[in-house]
Amino acid sequence: MTNPSYLMRAYARQPVSFTRGSGARLWDQQGVEYLDAIAGVAVTSLGHANTEIAQVIAEQASTLLHTSNVFRIDWQEQLGERLCALTGMEKAFFCNSGAEANEAALKLARLYGHRKQVAQPQILVMENAFHGRTIATLTATDNPAKQQGFEPLLPGFLRVPFNDIDAVRRVAEQSPDIVAVLIEPVQGEGGIRVADAAYLQALRTLCDQQGWLLMLDEIQCGMGRTGAWFAHQHTGIVPDVMTVAKALGNGFPIGACLARGEVADLLSPGQHGTTFGGNPLACRVGCTVLDIMARDDLPKRAATLGDRLLSGLRDALSGHPEVVTIRGLGLMVGIELNRDCKELVGRALNEQHLLITVTRNSTIRLLPALICDDAQIDDIVARVAALLSPEAPTYPGTAALAEHMEPTT
Numbered sequence: 001m002t003n004p005s006y007l008m009r010a011y012a013r014q015p016v017s018f019t020r021g022s023g024a025r026l027w028d029q030q031g032v033e034y035l036d037a038i039a040g041v042a043v044t045s046l047g048h049a050n051t052e053i054a055q056v057i058a059e060q061a062s063t064l065l066h067t068s069n070v071f072r073i074d075w076q077e078q079l080g081e082r083l084c085a086l087t088g089m090e091k092a093f094f095c096n097s098g099a100e101a102n103e104a105a106l107k108l109a110r111l112y113g114h115r116k117q118v119a120q121p122q123i124l125v126m127e128n129a130f131h132g133r134t135i136a137t138l139t140a141t142d143n144p145a146k147q148q149g150f151e152p153l154l155p156g157f158l159r160v161p162f163n164d165i166d167a168v169r170r171v172a173e174q175s176p177d178i179v180a181v182l183i184e185p186v187q188g189e190g191g192i193r194v195a196d197a198a199y200l201q202a203l204r205t206l207c208d209q210q211g212w213l214l215m216l217d218e219i220q221c222g223m224g225r226t227g228a229w230f231a232h233q234h235t236g237i238v239p240d241v242m243t244v245a246k247a248l249g250n251g252f253p254i255g256a257c258l259a260r261g262e263v264a265d266l267l268s269p270g271q272h273g274t275t276f277g278g279n280p281l282a283c284r285v286g287c288t289v290l291d292i293m294a295r296d297d298l299p300k301r302a303a304t305l306g307d308r309l310l311s312g313l314r315d316a317l318s319g320h321p322e323v324v325t326i327r328g329l330g331l332m333v334g335i336e337l338n339r340d341c342k343e344l345v346g347r348a349l350n351e352q353h354l355l356i357t358v359t360r361n362s363t364i365r366l367l368p369a370l371i372c373d374d375a376q377i378d379d380i381v382a383r384v385a386a387l388l389s390p391e392a393p394t395y396p397g398t399a400a401l402a403e404h405m406e407p408t409t
């Protein structure tokens with residue numbers, strides 16, 4: 001048994017360690033099987049231990065891992081072209097994570113502002129937003145618990161309520177220095193909140209009128225998860241800047257900031273960069289993820305499975321006294337309870353052998369892999385219903401769960 005006390009306590013970890021996975025299933029050190037309804041928080045959309053991804057990683061690792069962005073990288077050029085073809089964007093910058101992708105977007109917005117002679121460019125962000133943990137993306141995030149202790153946060157951000165176009169119009173009148181809007185089409189950490197199509201369309205129009213960049217954070221809701229390749233494609237709008245990460249590598253770290261129009265050509269050599277970002281291995285994995293998603297029509301599959309999950313939950317939990325709403329789009333589903341329910345994460349593991357997360361203290365969040373079969377979706381519904389039922393049948397708990405229990409915060 002290894003020792004967790006050598007790790008900084010950045011997480012309130014569950015006392016379980018998984019040693020292998022397959023598709024939507026995981027096994028712990030005792031060989032106990034679990035059903036994964038979060039896919040590493042919207043990352044392993046093609047399932048754990050995907051054999052095609054594993055093979056490509058092995059092949060590329062024994063061919064060429066890394067050179068440098070000093071040189072051309074064919075896999076990076078290919079992935080850039082393919083992401084642009086899927087989105088209507090024109091150019092890509094590759095990095096290693098979601099936060100880094102958003103950092104690139106925020107830097108582009110400031111460059112764009114300075115290009116327009118705005119000395120103190122402001123970026124409009126949303127209430128309930130999550131954009132990452134670097135200082136700039138933490139500033140863009142709306143979560144006092146995550147921000148506290150890290151002040152001073154950065155200037156240059158204005159916040160408005162999510163899904164409220166009048167609030168944006170009001171701020172626009174008072175703030176001539178706004179240059180961009182950054183928004184998640186479906187807020188993930190914010191509790192699975194879906195922006196209305198009419199709102200995003202009105203935001204697009206307002207951005208055009210004001211000369212603002214519309215920057216979409218599709219890090220969690222992109223890559224097929226909501227039933228379209230990217231969530232904004234349900235609405236017909238096209239952003240100026242879009243960020244992607246999480247499922248793009250199916251667990252291999254990669255992020256991308258995509259842009260079109262004037263902003264796609266803003267960066268000149270030396271203004272931004274990364275050592276690891278866009279290396280041949282990461283980009284080849286990204287290309288393979290796109291291949292598999294296209295071949296197996298996984299965005300469409302996510303729509304079908306998402307409907308099944310949502311209607312299954314609504315049936316199973318109808319009239320439940322604690323359930324306030326069940327909402328979602330595709331395979332992003334939130335079940336909001338009328339109480340704090342963070343303890344359900346541990347109880348789901350122990351009692352139902354089910355991986356879930358809880359966001360904003362009171363919303364159960366489900367983000368299953370896009371390769372789940374119907375029976376696994378039904379199984380998720382059954383286990384969530386059992387978890388929330390007072391006389392739930394429980395799966396036998398695992399012996400090791402009590403060991404190395406870390407204090408939860």
Ligand SMILES: *Cc1c(COP(=O)(O)O)cnc(C)c1O
Nearest residue numbers: 097098099130131132188219220
């Ligand atoms: C996860 C996430 C991020 C941050 O990505 P990291 O890879 O953890 O840096 C940013 N925005 C959204 C919407 C996310 O879900």
